[in-house]
Amino acid sequence: DAGVIQSPRHEVTEMGQEVTLRCKPISGHDYLFWYRQTMMRGLELLIYFNNNVPIDDSGMPEDRFSAKMPNASFSTLKIQPSEPRDSAVYFCASSLGRFLQFFGPGTRLTVL
Amino acid sequence: QQQVKQSPQSLIVQKGGISIINCAYENTAFDYFPWYQQFPGKGPALLIAIRPDVSEKKEGRFTISFNKSAKQFSLHIMDSQPGDSATYFCAASRGSNYQLIWGAGTKLIIKP
Numbered sequence: 203d204a205g206v207i208q209s210p211r212h213e214v215t216e217m218g219q220e221v222t223l224r225c226k227p228i229s230g231h232d233y234l235f236w237y238r239q240t241m242m243r244g245l246e247l248l249i250y251f252n253n254n255v256p257i258d259d260s261g262m263p264e265d266r267f268s269a270k271m272p273n274a275s276f277s278t279l280k281i282q283p284s285e286p287r288d289s290a291v292y293f294c295a296s297s298l299g300r301f302l303q304f305f306g307p308g309t310r311l312t313v314l
Numbered sequence: 315q316q317q318v319k320q321s322p323q324s325l326i327v328q329k330g331g332i333s334i335i336n337c338a339y340e341n342t343a344f345d346y347f348p349w350y351q352q353f354p355g356k357g358p359a360l361l362i363a364i365r366p367d368v369s370e371k372k373e374g375r376f377t378i379s380f381n382k383s384a385k386q387f388s389l390h391i392m393d394s395q396p397g398d399s400a401t402y403f404c405a406a407s408r409g410s411n412y413q414l415i416w417g418a419g420t421k422l423i424i425k426p
Contacts, residue, residue: 206357233412245358245403245416258413293357300412301346305357 204228206306208294214312220282223309226275227296235303236269236279237293245293251277284313316341318406320417328425333391335420337404340385344406348414349378349389352401361402362389394424 207226215221227234235250249259254271262269266285271277281288291310295303319338327333337347348363364371364378364387371378377390391398404417 244418247413247416250412252412295357297412300407301348301363302360303414305359307355308357 206294206296206304208292208306208309210309211307212310212312214314215284216314217285218283219313220280221284221288221311221313223279223292223294223311225277225279225294225306227277227294228298228304229275231296231298231304232274233297233299233303234271234277235295235297236277237295237305238290239293239308240290248279281311284311286313289313316415318404318415318417320404320420322420323418324421324423326423326425327394329394329396331394331424333394333398333422333424334388335402335404335422336386336388337406337417338384338386339406339415341406341408341415342385343408344415345409346407347378347380347387348405349376350403350405352403352419354400358403391422394422396424396426398422399424 209224232253236248238246248261249269250257251271269279289312291308293305293308295305297303321336349361350358351361352358362373362376364380366382369380375392380387402420405414407414
């Protein structure tokens with residue numbers, strides 16, 4: 203089993219550029235979560251989907267952030283325009299039902 | 315009400331010692347309490363979890379102790395090993411709400 207796959211693993215971009223992070227959840231999982239992790243704020247839930255439908259996006263920090271899940275095997279998190287304060291590690295996680303969230307390896311985003 | 319307070323922020327334990335990390339919560343509706351382990355450069359991974367109908371759960375060297383009346387739960391790592399050095403997160407969730415409420419994390423260092 204491949205686990206949750208995220209790409210890219212590292213992204214360095216300049217302020218104002220659009221950034222797209224990608225996630226492939228574990229096959230058969232019906233929930234997908236996007237998290238952001240920073241030293242200052244710890245682990246924050248940004249948004250989660252159930253059966254491809256966004257359920258709670260109250261953690262999305264600003265309108266600059268958007269997430270989509272066009273099908274059960276793919277999701278994107280987009281930041282447009284990016285700002286230096288968006289620099290963080292972004293994790294995607296998936297689960298089957300409520301109790302066990304499997305995390306991907308994360309995307310380390312640096313916005314200069 | 316929604317917070318999970320985790321302590322200590324960091325912990326140094328000698329090899330072979332017992333590592334103890336504590337978490338406290340306010341929302342009595344929480345009914346699922348997992349602990350996640352995160353190594354540098356990796357996503358968090360589920361270590362062990364407990365429901366409030368039991369006071370203790372043990373898996374190998376890892377034990378969760380749960381005190382429902384005090385609204386506290388703790389992770390004990392017996393015979394701590396250098397390979398246990400990681401950041402540990404407690405979390406909680408309730409009912410049909412799939413959002414995990416995360417503690418701030420504890421960076422554990424086991425000295426050889």
